[in-house]
Amino acid sequence: MRIELDIKLGFKDVMIRPKRSTLKSRSQVDLEREFKFLHSNHTWKGIPIMAANMDTVGTFEMASALSKHKLFTAIHKHYSLEQWNQFLSTSGNDISNYIAVSTGTGKNDIEKLNSIFNAHPDLKFICIDVANGYSEHFVDFVKKTRDNFPDKIIMAGNVVTGEMVEELLISGADIVKVGIGPGSVCTTRVKTAVGYPQLSAIIECADAAHGLGGQIISDGGCTIPGDLSKAFGAGADFVMLGGMFAGHTESGGTTIEKDGKKYKQFYGMSSATAMNKHVGGVADYRASEGKTVEVAFKGDVENTLQDILGGIRSTCTYVGAAKLKELTKRTTFIRVAEQENQVYNS
Secondary structure, X not given: OOOOXXXXXOHHHEEEOOOOOOXXXXXXXXXXXXXXXXXXXXXXXXXXXXXXXXXXXXXXXXHHHHHOOOOEEEEOOOOOHHHHHHHHHOOOHHHHHOEEEEEOOOHHHHHHHHHHHHHOOOOOEXXXXXXXXXXXXXXXXXXXXXXXXXXXEEEEEEEOOHHHHHHHHHOOOOEEEEOOOOOOOEOHHHHHOOOOOHHHHHHHHHHHHHHHOOEEEEEOXXXXXXXXXXXXXXXXXXXXXXXXXOOEOOOOOOEEEXXXXXXXXXXXXXXXXXXXXXXXXXXXXXXXXXXXXXXEOOEOHHHHHHHHHHHHHHHHHHXXXXXXXXXXXXXXXXXXXXXXXXXXXX
């Protein structure tokens, strides 16, 4: 047993210090980024915000809406090949730049992944997603996937420490997903006592990834637009959102009406709801590690997008970053005890 005494920080523990700026307007800020990848020969350009590969968020409908603005969607793994065929037959060729095919690490997952890419070789991204990215089995699966798909861009996770980011990149991942326990419907920290405050995880993992020429995705923990700015300021290349994209027209989940108001169901992919739906229930050797909640219906995701992108542009004007790429260099975090005046939040 050992104790690390240096303090690890989450988004709520810091704010960004303003700096002199020559920008006259938020409209001058360029939120697009261009990335080259460690193992694949592709170049990607777009706004590096992603819808999470949850079946209530990473839907085909969400991908259609976000791709119009050059945002990304990690499509959840529970669509059939037939559903993929139908979706891609009605989408433009450009959609392949803004979607990933998600997969677990089981035998059926491998077969399904192969069938989707055999039918649609133009697809470029694979998202290998497990709750615990520290297992040898997972690392081996990343290696095999790289061998099988040498030209694809592989995202893999989730982890929260620099040495594991390096191992996954060396094993064939191009982008590593960072986050254990910060999600709004994740109860991993409660059930297991395992986790890592997200801001510190980003800082440490980005440093490890960038040293090898890889990228990271900050996955989880964002509840307000300012949190995305903090994630990008800390060094995240991409930011993945679950709860902030839940509850929209394009989101998955059952629509519920209570007292004349509409809600949409949102749940973690390790929740009892998800496991009952997809694998016939919670196995007797494990606990559910996710919540199921009802999110007030938010309408089309277009409205939320304007709020998020406008917030990030505003951050950039406060610190003098003309491009999103510059935000990390222009960010100084200050430790705080409070974020906002909440007198009217009750």
